[in-house]
Amino acid sequence: ERQAEEAAGRQYMRKLDEATSQAKNRLTIASWNYQSNITNYNQEQMLQISLEVAEEEKEAWKETMSYLWHEFEDQDLKRMFKKYSELGTSALPEDLNQRLIQAVNNMQTNYAKATICDYKDRTKCDLHVEPEVTDIFANSEDPEELKYTWIEWHKAAGAPSRGNFTEYIAMDNEAAKLNGYDTMAEFWLNEYEMKNEDEFATLWSQIKPLYQQIHAYVRGKLRQKYGENVVSAKGPIPAHLLGNIWAQTWSNVEKFTKPFPDKPEVDITAALIAQNYTPLKMFQTAEEFFTSLTLSPMPDLFWDKSIIEKPNDGRDMVCHASAWDFFDGEDFRIKQCTTITSEFFTTTHHEMGHIQYYLQYKDQPVIYRAGANAGFHEAVGDVIALSVSSPKHLRVMGLLEDGVDDQESNINQLYKMGLDKIVFLPFGYLLDLFRYSVFRGITAPRDYNCHFWQLRESVQGVEPPAPRSEEDFDPAAKYHISADVEYMRYYVSYIVQFQFHRALCLLADQYTPGDSNKTLSNCDIYKSETAGKALGKMLQLGSSKPWPEAMEMLTGQRNMDASGVLEYFQPLYDWLKAENERTGEFIGWEPSTVQYC
Numbered sequence: 014e015r016q017a018e019e020a021a022g023r024q025y026m027r028k029l030d031e032a033t034s035q036a037k038n039r040l041t042i043a044s045w046n047y048q049s050n051i052t053n054y055n056q057e058q059m060l061q062i063s064l065e066v067a068e069e070e071k072e073a074w075k076e077t078m079s080y081l082w083h084e085f086e087d088q089d090l091k092r093m094f095k096k097y098s099e100l101g102t103s104a105l106p107e108d109l110n111q112r113l114i115q116a117v118n119n120m121q122t123n124y125a126k127a128t129i130c131d132y133k134d135r136t137k138c139d140l141h142v143e144p145e146v147t148d149i150f151a152n153s154e155d156p157e158e159l160k161y162t163w164i165e166w167h168k169a170a171g172a173p174s175r176g177n178f179t180e181y182i183a184m185d186n187e188a189a190k191l192n193g194y195d196t197m198a199e200f201w202l203n204e205y206e207m208k209n210e211d212e213f214a215t216l217w218s219q220i221k222p223l224y225q226q227i228h229a230y231v232r233g234k235l236r237q238k239y240g241e242n243v244v245s246a247k248g249p250i251p252a253h254l255l256g257n258i259w260a261q262t263w264s265n266v267e268k269f270t271k272p273f274p275d276k277p278e279v280d281i282t283a284a285l286i287a288q289n290y291t292p293l294k295m296f297q298t299a300e301e302f303f304t305s306l307t308l309s310p311m312p313d314l315f316w317d318k319s320i321i322e323k324p325n326d327g328r329d330m331v332c333h334a335s336a337w338d339f340f341d342g343e344d345f346r347i348k349q350c351t352t353i354t355s356e357f358f359t360t361t362h363h364e365m366g367h368i369q370y371y372l373q374y375k376d377q378p379v380i381y382r383a384g385a386n387a388g389f390h391e392a393v394g395d396v397i398a399l400s401v402s403s404p405k406h407l408r409v410m411g412l413l414e415d416g417v418d419d420q421e422s423n424i425n426q427l428y429k430m431g432l433d434k435i436v437f438l439p440f441g442y443l444l445d446l447f448r449y450s451v452f453r454g455i456t457a458p459r460d461y462n463c464h465f466w467q468l469r470e471s472v473q474g475v476e477p478p479a480p481r482s483e484e485d486f487d488p489a490a491k492y493h494i495s496a497d498v499e500y501m502r503y504y505v506s507y508i509v510q511f512q513f514h515r516a517l518c519l520l521a522d523q524y525t526p527g528d529s530n531k532t533l534s535n536c537d538i539y540k541s542e543t544a545g546k547a548l549g550k551m552l553q554l555g556s557s558k559p560w561p562e563a564m565e566m567l568t569g570q571r572n573m574d575a576s577g578v579l580e581y582f583q584p585l586y587d588w589l590k591a592e593n594e595r596t597g598e599f600i601g602w603e604p605s606t607v608q609y610c
């Protein structure tokens with residue numbers, strides 16, 4: 014009897030898989046059309062198709078639940094049924110789902126269309142976050158220009174979305190309850206097979222000492238540059254001075270804060286421009302790294318359909334970089350408004366990592382075409398970029414002079430990587446601590462901005478450049494808040510990518526623990542078929558196995574831990590501790606004196 018039931022279940026899964034592929038393809042096309050050309054028509058189409066697909070999923074769900082799948086012996090068949098049994102926001106009644114989709118659309122459209130006026134030319138008021146505001150934060154060293162731009166961007170992109178955000182939270186929580194979760198926070202945590210965020214807090218406690226050292230060092234350097242009145246000796250760092258509108262990575266202040274300024278150092282952005290890199294050449298270079306590992310090239314359709322530069326026809330579009338799977342096994346695209354910078358060179362590898370994952374699991378049932386967990390998906394491209402940014406590989410690309418590979422250059426290189434990877438961790442951690450708190454009702458609308466900045470101060474040690482109030486809504490000035498993109502995936506990625514990197518470097522014979530000639534930070538897995546095959550094998554799993562199994566397949570361990578990050582940056586940590594002691598820099602930060610609650 015049970016055999017017959019399972020056989021029927023298998024047959025049903027094949028039918029449902031085909032229907033799901035069609036539905037997700039339709040939905041993705043509508044979403045792509047809206048995000049690459051924001052018009053009322055495209056927005057309306059996206060809403061209609063989303064509601065139709067949600068109704069189809071609700072119908073299918075009834076049939077799915079008519080099977081006794083909890084009793085199935087075939088664990089794989091049971092896993093598929095379990096995943097189909099989780100309806101997500103499609104569980105909402107149509108009118109509530111419409112309110113949810115519209116609230117998120119309103120926030121995303123506001124963010125995409127937001128413009129500010131230029132500090133120097135107040136009549137020029139067509140500056141978007143990409144590329145104009147991003148470029149100002151990359152290049153300006155004028156605290157007043159940075160402060161003005163920061164305030165204007167947060168006013169234009171954040172404040173208007175407060176109401177829609179509250180609506181979105183309420184609808185999302187309703188959906189979570191219909192799926193058997195207390196709030197959407199627990200639903201999001203379930204993605205990592207966690208009941209709460211304790212494990213994320215443990216990881217942070219392991220990393221915090223390293224972060225405090227680089228934070229103290231950078232604050233000291235910024236104080237030297239801008240003076241005591243702009244940067245205090247013991248307080249949080251003002252968020253507008255860190256080279257990034259969200260202060261999430263600080264690579265743009267490397268040029269005037271590096272440990273050994275007189276060492277030969279190539280500005281990668283300048284080198285890319287000097288070598289006539291175009292967006293296309295950046296993409297082809299990234300592709301070549303993947304094929305050097307015997308992983309898949311980009312399909313022809315990818316080159317036909319991707320948008321790799323901001324169109325200059327004046328259209329409104331979502332410029333924030335993204336990679337797309339159209340769930341038909343053939344159509345995979347990137348949409349990004351590339352400019353020729355070191356940061357976009359890294360982003361191009363990041364996005365292509367998503368496409369590579371899509372290609373590796375494209376023959377899985379649709380229900381398994383996802384990362385082992387969302388953090389894995391964010392880690393793939395970054396793991397490749399860790400090899401690309403090694404001194405060894407930069408020389409291969411002619412992006413770094415054949416300077417001596419001495420200790421001081423090595424510290425400079427680790428410092429540059431630390432301004433991206435160590436610095437990002439508290440930001441990646443706190444963004445969803447904020448949203449968990451809102452989902453759980455701990456942070457009410459009247460406390461949104463106050464609680465957001467309390468987290469920014471306590472976890473990240475940064476403060477706003479000017480007083481804030483509940484007239485503001487600074488979280489929505491960050492894309493992922495306005496676009497309803499879960500963010501803990503990046504925190505997970507910045508932890509596990511170093512575990513993946515270490516495993517691949519061992520396989521490529523590029524790393525020997527304790528051997529200063531084969532360090533993690535100078536490992537380059539380029540052209541290593543052994544490493545490539547091992548990575549491909551893990552990626553082919555998609556989400557068909559619990560993520561600890563996928564992790565174990567590549568690294569031999571089942572858990573996330575900070576050992577990869579800490580081992581990679583150990584020489585920098587030692588140097589920073591000694592340097593901060595030498596200069597008497599205060600470690601950590603005292604409460605901010607800026608009024609924001």
Ligand SMILES: C=C(C[SeH])C(=O)N1CCC[C@H]1C(=O)O
Nearest residue numbers: 261333334335336360363503
């Ligand atoms: C590049 C992407 C698209 Se998935 C991105 O959003 N990232 C990559 C790094 C962290 C996060 C961000 O920009 O906030």
Ligand SMILES: [Zn+2]
Nearest residue numbers: 363367390391
């Ligand atoms: Zn990504």
